[in-house]
Amino acid sequence: MVKTLSLIYRDQFRKLLDTAMFNKILVLGATGNVGYPLAQMLKNRNADFCIGIKPESELPESMKDIESVHVDYDDISTVQAALTNVENLFIxxxxxxxxVDQMANINTAILDSSVARYVYISGAGVKIAPDTWLSQNLLRCEELLRSNDLPGTILRPxxxxxxxxNHYPPSDNQMHLPVGNGIVNYIDVNDVASAACEILIKDSIQKGVEVFHLTGKESFDMYEIAMLFSKKLKKHYEYIPISLEESKQVMTRNNLPDWLINMLQQIYKKVSENLYAFYSQDLQFLTGKEPRNFSMFIEKNRFSFE
Ligand SMILES: NC(=O)c1ccc[n+]([C@@H]2O[C@H](COP(=O)([O-])OP(=O)(O)OC[C@H]3O[C@@H](n4cnc5c(N)ncnc54)[C@H](OP(=O)(O)O)[C@@H]3O)[C@@H](O)[C@H]2O)c1
Structure with missing residues (x-):
């Protein structure tokens, strides 16, 4: 069979792609809870990476020396441009x-890019509380990514x-939440970032999609959390359980949008049913380290709480 010129060019381009060492990591959501420590970890490991930031985002001083590219998930052309020459994508x-629409944009851009592998932050609710609005949307995002047939890792903290x-700091040393005696294995975002970092810099060839559940080792109810705060900060903290209806009124007074109020109400209910109380060894498998504990978290952030 005689190859047309365009086929020959395409073959040559593919060979070039095969031999080119992109190895480049792009971190999306880099100014957020997980993305920020992840970017710092990649910097400390001298990884070849850049960060995707919203055009209007103000970068903290500690990120200004990191290569960055503008990405707006709602504008697919920015996502496509950002994925040029990227091999490993953190989403x-x-x-x-x-x-889900934003993930559809990212996934479309992946299909037309050099991306060979991804790491996506989903949530444990997909497994343990699959009937909530959030879990269903996270699952739809996971399914979109699975449809691209690339190897990938889904982390579900x-x-x-x-x-x-960020969301419910103790005010006047009181914690009002509608979660009853529900216990949770909380995880530190630094551990989530550590797991992502290890996967992104790993050189081995991965096949298929892997799913890991990331949890802390200890589980606490809110009374125990208040006791940990009291002990660490040497001040009396109190948990005051409230009803879902009361929390809805507070959130409505604070002008939270309806979708967010409904999402949080569903999650709080699942917490009160102890669904988020489970321990997985996946973090140790990925990082070789024990999860950070809650007392360490309070200690590290004591100046924000005091
Ligand atoms: N909170 C929890 O307890 C928990 C538990 C399990 C799973 N999760 C999952 O974790 C994820 C949230 O992680 P996080 O707390 O690290 O998020 P986050 O702190 O809210 O950070 C979101 C990041 O995305 C960027 N971003 C927002 N809109 C964008 C857009 N249109 N285009 C480009 N970038 C955009 C933000 O940039 P700016 O800073 O400039 O806005 C920020 O860097 C969610 O999927 C959630 O379901 C959360």
Whole structure:
């Protein structure tokens, strides 16, 4: 068979792609809870990487020396441009009604790119609380990625310890949450980032899609969390359980959008049913290290709490 000129060029291009050592990592969501420590870890490991940031994002000083590219998940052309010459892609999409459309944009861009492998941050709810709005959207994102037939890793963490910094910091030393006596194996975002870092810099060839559940080792209810805060910060902290209805009223007063109120209500209910209380050894398997514990998290962030 005589090859046409365009086929010969395509073959040569493929060979070039095969031999080119892209090895480059792109970290999406790099200014967020997980992305930020991940970028610092990759920097410390001298990895060949860049970060994708929203055009309007203000980079913290510690990130200004990292190569960056503008990415807006809602604008597929920016995602396509960012994926040029990227081999390993770290994907993180914040929870919102747009998340599946945003993943569809990322996935379309992947299909037309040099990306050979991805790591995606999903959530443990996909396995343990599959009937919530969030779990269903996370699952749809996972399924979109699986449809591209690339090797990839899906990390499903339980609740972040950092939610106590960002979402419900103790105010007046009190913690009001509608989770009853529900216990949770909280995980530190630094551990989630460590797991992602190890996978992204690993050289071995991966086949198929792997799923890992990332949890802390200890489980606590909110009374125990309040006791840990009291002990570490030498001040009295108190957990005051409230009803789902009361929490809805507070969130409505604070002008949270309806989708977010409904999402949180569903999650709080699952927490009160102890669904997020489970321990997985996946983190140790991936990093070779024990999970950080809650007391260490409070200690490390004591100035933010005091
Ligand atoms: N919180 C938990 O307890 C928990 C537990 C398990 C799983 N998860 C999952 O973890 C993920 C959230 O991770 P996170 O807490 O690290 O998120 P995050 O702190 O909210 O960070 C989101 C990142 O995405 C960037 N971003 C937002 N919109 C974008 C857009 N349109 N285009 C490009 N970049 C955009 C943000 O940039 P800016 O900073 O510039 O906005 C930020 O860097 C969610 O999928 C959630 O379901 C969370």
């Amino acid at each position: 993180l999409i914040p929870d919102s009604p747009l998340m 339980t609740f972040f310890m950092q939610n106590f910094l």
